[in-house]
Amino acid sequence: MSQQQPQQDEAPFVARTLGSGTRKEAADANEVLAFYRRQSRTAGEDVEWTFADHPAVTAAPDEGDLATVVRELDAHFENGVPIGIIAAALSKQGDTIGDTMDAIHDLRMTGGLWEPRDDHLRAF
Amino acid sequence: MTRWNTSTDEVEAVSPDITDETNALPARYFTDPAVHEMEKEKIFGRYWMYAGHANAVTEPGDYFTRTIGDKQVIVVRDHDDEVRVFFNVCAHRGSKMVEDTPMTDPGNMGRIRCPYHLWTYDLDGDLTSTPKSFEEAGLNPDLEDEDVCEFDACDNGLKEVTSDTIGPFVFLNFQDDPMPLEEQAGQLKDDLEALPLGEYEHATRIVSEVECNWKTFAGNYSECDHCQANHQDWITDIELRDSELEVHDYHWILHYTHAEDVEDEMRIHDEHEAQFHYFWPNFTVNMYGTADGYGTYIIDPIDEGRFQLVADYYFRDGEMSEEEKGFVQTSRQLQEEDFELCERQYAGLKSGALAQAQLGPNEHTLHRLHRLAQEAYEA
Ligand code: FES
Ligand SMILES: [Fe+2]
Numbered sequence: 001m002s003q004q005q006p007q008q009d010e011a012p013f014v015a016r017t018l019g020s021g022t023r024k025e026a027a028d029a030n031e032v033l034a035f036y037r038r039q040s041r042t043a044g045e046d047v048e049w050t051f052a053d054h055p056a057v058t059a060a061p062d063e064g065d066l067a068t069v070v071r072e073l074d075a076h077f078e079n080g081v082p083i084g085i086i087a088a089a090l091s092k093q094g095d096t097i098g099d100t101m102d103a104i105h106d107l108r109m110t111g112g113l114w115e116p117r118d119d120h121l122r123a124f
Numbered sequence: 125m126t127r128w129n130t131s132t133d134e135v136e137a138v139s140p141d142i143t144d145e146t147n148a149l150p151a152r153y154f155t156d157p158a159v160h161e162m163e164k165e166k167i168f169g170r171y172w173m174y175a176g177h178a179n180a181v182t183e184p185g186d187y188f189t190r191t192i193g194d195k196q197v198i199v200v201r202d203h204d205d206e207v208r209v210f211f212n213v214c215a216h217r218g219s220k221m222v223e224d225t226p227m228t229d230p231g232n233m234g235r236i237r238c239p240y241h242l243w244t245y246d247l248d249g250d251l252t253s254t255p256k257s258f259e260e261a262g263l264n265p266d267l268e269d270e271d272v273c274e275f276d277a278c279d280n281g282l283k284e285v286t287s288d289t290i291g292p293f294v295f296l297n298f299q300d301d302p303m304p305l306e307e308q309a310g311q312l313k314d315d316l317e318a319l320p321l322g323e324y325e326h327a328t329r330i331v332s333e334v335e336c337n338w339k340t341f342a343g344n345y346s347e348c349d350h351c352q353a354n355h356q357d358w359i360t361d362i363e364l365r366d367s368e369l370e371v372h373d374y375h376w377i378l379h380y381t382h383a384e385d386v387e388d389e390m391r392i393h394d395e396h397e398a399q400f401h402y403f404w405p406n407f408t409v410n411m412y413g414t415a416d417g418y419g420t421y422i423i424d425p426i427d428e429g430r431f432q433l434v435a436d437y438y439f440r441d442g443e444m445s446e447e448e449k450g451f452v453q454t455s456r457q458l459q460e461e462d463f464e465l466c467e468r469q470y471a472g473l474k475s476g477a478l479a480q481a482q483l484g485p486n487e488h489t490l491h492r493l494h495r496l497a498q499e500a501y502e503a
Binding site: 022024038039042 | 191224328330426432
């Protein structure tokens, strides 16, 4: 994720598709996740973060595996970390949303994560 | 007279007469979440919908999925070389079977197998095998094995969705006994089938999300009164001279005539013009005056206030030349200019002041669009 500030826009979350560069601005990180799902469904496109303005993302570690990152983020949220926030935090390590979703699937299938509410995760 | 959301103005159904002042769809049909839900059934569940391009599935077993509203289908080429469409839903207990597979990245499968209990279907939808546990009753003390009746392959097959084609375009209809595609398409079928559309290859797909109702964009596509003021570059490049609108029952065509000096090889069709075909409810075929190729748009609603524009471009070769890339870029510029107009219009509509817009005498393509929507709601 580049650290540059968004130009004129106020949106705290900005992402773009890898292939065609379609831009998505959102007020909510999980809306970017919904965008990713629609893009991958219709065009097979992955999405990368351009910008994410959220204290949890800023405070998130620049390294560490998924479980570590989710545990760090957890303190900022009441009942699970929005997957969009997890993806934004992992973009500091160069991950696309597709990369993050794959990592989530893998960890989840080994029992390392649970979902206290829809699209919000906690790590063991 | 435009009708405002005041205590005295009242809206009316879209008048069939374009000279009436209530000639447009009331504003709430663009902004109400309940209308979006209703449209899933009354529009997208009832008319012929574009499923995808047959060239994406040339070999038996090639398939892709298409999601329309809440429904998802598998479009697959069977062993008899027919393209067939099935709900992506297992006949056993309703599991989704294949993963989302966009037309631009199709898959191939010998049979359709549900991952849940491994019911397996032929490419024509017939149930071909079930695991042993469905043929014997070993776990159920109330039943003997011979009590278990065999599943009839055909009766327990996948639910097929009615489909048909216009050239390489595959359409589907969720109704059991719909009006024939050729009736909905009318002259569009002959017009499109006269062109060698199948000889062109898919080059690129660009999916944009736009913050307005899908009908807002449909209306924008259907008129060029906004072009002079809003598509300056395009207008000068192609030396737009004239436009002409042709309205049919379920489709309309915008003809844009421009300078004669574009070479004939640069177009798929013979006339010195660009042709933009809108096919109700949400499919367009874009025949450019300045590129040997064509494009299609799918205008898929996400909710009442957003839609996805799925733009596909086809050229002689799937690998685009620099010129063709430049062409797509221009097309993208046009889209962005239109998105801005549509989002601005929608922001105004959503603010709630307007109750019912009014159309001008040359907005008869939009009048058709609004009439078709009204008809669909009332049916
Ligand atoms: S739901 Fe498909 S095999 Fe059971
Ligand atoms: Fe336009």
